[in-house]
Amino acid sequence: MKAAAAAFLPLAACLWAIQPAAAQDKTTRITPEVLVVTMFEVPGDTPGEAQRWIENEKLTTRIAIPGLSKAFPDLLCNAEGLCLVTTSMGYANAASSISALVLSDELDLSHTYILIAGIAGVDPADGTLGSAHWARYAIDGGLQWQIDGRQIPKEWSTGQLGIFSATPKDKPKPEYGTEVFHLNEALAQNAYDLSKDVKLEDSEEAKKYRAHYPDAPANQPPAVSICDTVSSDTWWSGSLMSRAMNDWAKLMTDGAANYCTTQQEDNATLTALSRGADMGRIDMKRVALLRTASDFDQEYPGQTPEQSLHAKTGAFIPSVENAYLVGSRLTHAIVSDWPAWKDGVPAN
Numbered sequence: 001m002k003a004a005a006a007a008f009l010p011l012a013a014c015l016w017a018i019q020p021a022a023a024q025d026k027t028t029r030i031t032p033e034v035l036v037v038t039m040f041e042v043p044g045d046t047p048g049e050a051q052r053w054i055e056n057e058k059l060t061t062r063i064a065i066p067g068l069s070k071a072f073p074d075l076l077c078n079a080e081g082l083c084l085v086t087t088s089m090g091y092a093n094a095a096s097s098i099s100a101l102v103l104s105d106e107l108d109l110s111h112t113y114i115l116i117a118g119i120a121g122v123d124p125a126d127g128t129l130g131s132a133h134w135a136r137y138a139i140d141g142g143l144q145w146q147i148d149g150r151q152i153p154k155e156w157s158t159g160q161l162g163i164f165s166a167t168p169k170d171k172p173k174p175e176y177g178t179e180v181f182h183l184n185e186a187l188a189q190n191a192y193d194l195s196k197d198v199k200l201e202d203s204e205e206a207k208k209y210r211a212h213y214p215d216a217p218a219n220q221p222p223a224v225s226i227c228d229t230v231s232s233d234t235w236w237s238g239s240l241m242s243r244a245m246n247d248w249a250k251l252m253t254d255g256a257a258n259y260c261t262t263q264q265e266d267n268a269t270l271t272a273l274s275r276g277a278d279m280g281r282i283d284m285k286r287v288a289l290l291r292t293a294s295d296f297d298q299e300y301p302g303q304t305p306e307q308s309l310h311a312k313t314g315a316f317i318p319s320v321e322n323a324y325l326v327g328s329r330l331t332h333a334i335v336s337d338w339p340a341w342k343d344g345v346p347a348n
Contacts, residue, residue, distance in 0.1 A: 016327075029106060034082045052320065059084055061076065067101055069097050085098075089264055091233050107265065110280065111333050114287045115327055125215075127217055127260065129210050129296070130200055131224070135183060140176075142234060158244035178271045185195070187287075199325075228257040229263060232264065236297070290323060291313050322343070
């Protein structure tokens with residue numbers, strides 16, 4: 001075991017279950033009750049997705065885990081059973097960092113609740129700047145064929161279609177196995193019930209920006225909801241792209257999903273976690289996904305998609321603050337009442 005981990009164990013031994021490892025491995029394993037997954041931090045004083053967790057939860061113990069991002073090489077933990085990892089952004093970083101955690105012999109995550117908590121773009125039909133959204137479905141928006149929009153058949157509404165599909169309306173076969181993840185709805189509902197009344201952060205700049213949108217909820221104060229998320233390494237902007245992704249989410253879930261947020265990592269993170277579940281190292285029923293809105297995925301009337309893509313919305317700081325404020329309602333409930341959660345998600 002690494003020196004950092006060895007130093008950590010006496011601190012937490014009274015609060016965490018430290019399990020013997022396999023007979024041939026004489027080390028012990030750290031068993032967090034909750035693991036928070038963030039994707040980035042910002043150099044300097046501006047908080048990113050990780051900073052509020054680190055500060056407010058006193059995540060002062062660093063445990064070096066081989067294979068994590070060079071930018072964020074340590075698992076950060078406190079004595080109460082909460083840990084945090086920052087993966088670095090994008091599919092490759094997310095999958096690689098989470099795989100390193102899953103495969104680490106220093107950790108036992110088999111009973112750990114995992115909260116993915118980060119910022120996102122939002123569909124103005126389902127949310128507004130600073131709003132927080134618990135996901136039931138994560139749909140991969142990148143596993144598609146694409147024809148440049150200037151060359152698509154005139155009867156098509158989009159140049160994106162399922163791989164090996166004839167038209168955008170045809171549902172593709174699940175060739176990859178990572179196209180859709182259906183998360184534990186009981187956990188999402190618990191998380192929503194715990195956090196729905198949180199007073200969310202906002203900003204004057206965000207209020208002014210959202211006022212350009214004529215309809216609710218886009219022009220309303222931020223709120224907490226349950227909806228669904230689409231993942232893609234490629235950022236998109238514009239009402240036509242948003243409509244295409246809405247259609248894609250419904251197509252891939254037989255109408256069950258309501259796309260509201262867009263982000264870069266979640267299907268990659270969930271793929272790595274599901275591989276861990278196949279190995280008996282992760283319980284996918286204990287995985288929750290929260291995204292908070294830092295921007296809209298499309299333009300307001302009179303604005304172009306390019307202008308929307310580069311707009312200063314004023315919601316970056318509120319979105320990272322709200323990811324902590326909302327997400328911590330779930331993590332605090334688990335850590336403070338572990339007997340009620342240790343055997344699975346409690347009934348509402």
